[in-house]
Amino acid sequence: MGEWLRSPIRGVLLDITGVLYESSADHGTVIPGSVKAVNRLRESGMPFRLVTNETTTPTTVLLDKLRRFGYQLEERELFSPIPAVVKLLQQEQLVPHLLVHPKVEGELRVGEKGSPASCVVLGDAEDNFSYANLNSAFRALMVMPCPRLITLGYGRYYKHNQQLQLDVGVYAKALEFACGVESEVVGKPSPAFFNQALADMGVQAEEAVMVGDDISSDVEGAQKCGMRGVLVRTGKFTSSLLPHPTITPDCVVDNLAEAVDQILAAKGKN
Amino acid sequence: MKIGAVLIDLSGTIHIDNTVIPGAIQALNKLRSTDVKIKFVTNTTKESKRILHDRLTHIGFTIDKDEIFTSLTAARQLVDKRALRPYMLITEAAREEFVGVSGQDPNAVLVGLAPECFDYEHMTTAMRLLLDGAPLIAIHKARYYKRSDGLAIGPGAFVTGLEYSTGCKAEVVGKPESSFFHTALQDLGVSASEAVMIGDDARDDVCGAMTAGLRGILVKTGKYRAGDEDKVDPVPSFVADDFSRAVDYLIENGLSLP
Numbered sequence: 001m002g003e004w005l006r007s008p009i010r011g012v013l014l015d016i017t018g019v020l021y022e023s024s025a026d027h028g029t030v031i032p033g034s035v036k037a038v039n040r041l042r043e044s045g046m047p048f049r050l051v052t053n054e055t056t057t058p059t060t061v062l063l064d065k066l067r068r069f070g071y072q073l074e075e076r077e078l079f080s081p082i083p084a085v086v087k088l089l090q091q092e093q094l095v096p097h098l099l100v101h102p103k104v105e106g107e108l109r110v111g112e113k114g115s116p117a118s119c120v121v122l123g124d125a126e127d128n129f130s131y132a133n134l135n136s137a138f139r140a141l142m143v144m145p146c147p148r149l150i151t152l153g154y155g156r157y158y159k160h161n162q163q164l165q166l167d168v169g170v171y172a173k174a175l176e177f178a179c180g181v182e183s184e185v186v187g188k189p190s191p192a193f194f195n196q197a198l199a200d201m202g203v204q205a206e207e208a209v210m211v212g213d214d215i216s217s218d219v220e221g222a223q224k225c226g227m228r229g230v231l232v233r234t235g236k237f238t239s240s241l242l243p244h245p246t247i248t249p250d251c252v253v254d255n256l257a258e259a260v261d262q263i264l265a266a267k268g269k270n
Numbered sequence: 271m272k273i274g275a276v277l278i279d280l281s282g283t284i285h286i287d288n289t290v291i292p293g294a295i296q297a298l299n300k301l302r303s304t305d306v307k308i309k310f311v312t313n314t315t316k317e318s319k320r321i322l323h324d325r326l327t328h329i330g331f332t333i334d335k336d337e338i339f340t341s342l343t344a345a346r347q348l349v350d351k352r353a354l355r356p357y358m359l360i361t362e363a364a365r366e367e368f369v370g371v372s373g374q375d376p377n378a379v380l381v382g383l384a385p386e387c388f389d390y391e392h393m394t395t396a397m398r399l400l401l402d403g404a405p406l407i408a409i410h411k412a413r414y415y416k417r418s419d420g421l422a423i424g425p426g427a428f429v430t431g432l433e434y435s436t437g438c439k440a441e442v443v444g445k446p447e448s449s450f451f452h453t454a455l456q457d458l459g460v461s462a463s464e465a466v467m468i469g470d471d472a473r474d475d476v477c478g479a480m481t482a483g484l485r486g487i488l489v490k491t492g493k494y495r496a497g498d499e500d501k502v503d504p505v506p507s508f509v510a511d512d513f514s515r516a517v518d519y520l521i522e523n524g525l526s527l528p
Contacts, residue, residue, distance in 0.1 A: 178426070
């Protein structure tokens with residue numbers, strides 16, 4: 001049993017893209033062993049939740065996709081930044097200027113039509129990250145009396161179609177630099193986001209592990225929140241990432257199946 | 271010490287768009303009648319030396335094209351020195367400065383101000399090269415700039431984004447980097463301690479030059495706003511009403527530095 005499993009694990013958080021499936025232009029491909037691993041977690045009675053920063057598709061579409069891969073999941077088990085930010089916008093009565101993927105714009109359009117924007121909401125907009133769109137977000141922030149930049153995740157890049165592409169964090173940083181503001185993150189690695197999923201399982205951070213392919217958002221984010229962070233060698237993982245100058249994962253595994261093997265083997269012994 | 275060279279900023283110091291700053295042409299002639307060497311130094315990301323030269327000639331200055339040293343010139347020299355094959359996010363006009371540079375099989379990324387290149391596809395290509403270890407070279411890192419329809423997000427934002435995604439640090443070639451002033455002086459064969467910079471930007475011209483070991487004279491034209499000289503450290507060696515007054519000051523002091 002690895003050192004990282006000495007104190008018992010009572011809950012697991014799973015990243016989706018790069019852990020359950022590899023993203024591509026069509027529907028993506030399931031990662032071998034991951035469906036079985038999720039089933040084994042469920043059969044063993046180990047609580048788990050899915051935490052994703054995926055903001056290019058609505059949650060329901062993502063769930064359908066996962067089900068087609070063979071995952072048996074409930075909507076309540078999935079935590080994504082989109083419902084979280086909608087709640088925030090409603091609670092604080094904010095009118096967002098959106099720079100997001102066209103597929104999720106509808107879900108995020110809240111507030112009164114025609115009233116001036118009081119915040120910028122940034123999601124993974126992919127091709128919508130044009131100069132013109134970034135410039136209008138910049139201008140929107142520059143005229144706000146109290147500029148607020150809300151970003152759905154803070155990722156550097158992710159893997160799509162077997163290649164790395166820019167993630168939303170790059171554009172959050174760009175706007176922060178241009179406008180002299182700091183962004184508020186909704187999604188990973190925000191502790192509030194992790195804590196929501198932990199509270200839903202009724203598990204303390206110290207008793208939980210996060211499994212993901214992003215060394216910052218998943219592993220470091222989890223560790224800063226008090227959880228253990230496990231890095232998988234699937235998705236965006238590249239061997240040049242390790243050793244990382246500032247982040248040491250609690251464990252590095254080939255894939256989700258290996259992580260679940262270790263977690264369940266330790267469960268039997270604790 | 272005797273002054274060996276004077277570096278002169280362009281926009282805001284001797285002209286603004288197509289207007290000569292009053293007295294600048296005569297003052298330049300006066301300075302030319304001495305034996306100091308002269309270079310015009312400017313941060314430009316979108317205009318080639320030829321375009322700048324055409325404009326200055328058109329409004330009445332007698333300037334040789336080779337006397338102009340821009341952030342694009344500095345970038346070109348860096349590219350040549352290190353035999354780089356840059357993937358370039360720069361405007362068509364700026365490409366004039368890179369004639370003969372091959373971008374085949376790129377081993378560097380060069381970022382200027384090129385709204386048409388700052389789309390997701392170009393930026394992603396740049397990121398992949400940087401992740402493979404290519405150096406990131408930035409013409410400059412402005413947060414935003416002014417254009418006819420208002421403020422627009424500047425190249426610095428895109429450079430910062432690329433730095434974040436890849437964990438690399440951009441090499442900036444323009445003002446106020448010390449290397450910019452040193453490279454401009456290298457061409458003249460004059461050391462920094464024997465040179466003076468005259469400009470309207472307290473931070474990029476004066477403070478940058480002084481940090482690089484030159485003396486710095488701030489002129490109260492162009493983008494100068496009252497009190498600018500008090501906002502920078504080190505404070506300017508001298509503050510002049512305009513370029514003409516700055517030249518008089520140098521000549522009155524016998525072209526020597528205290």
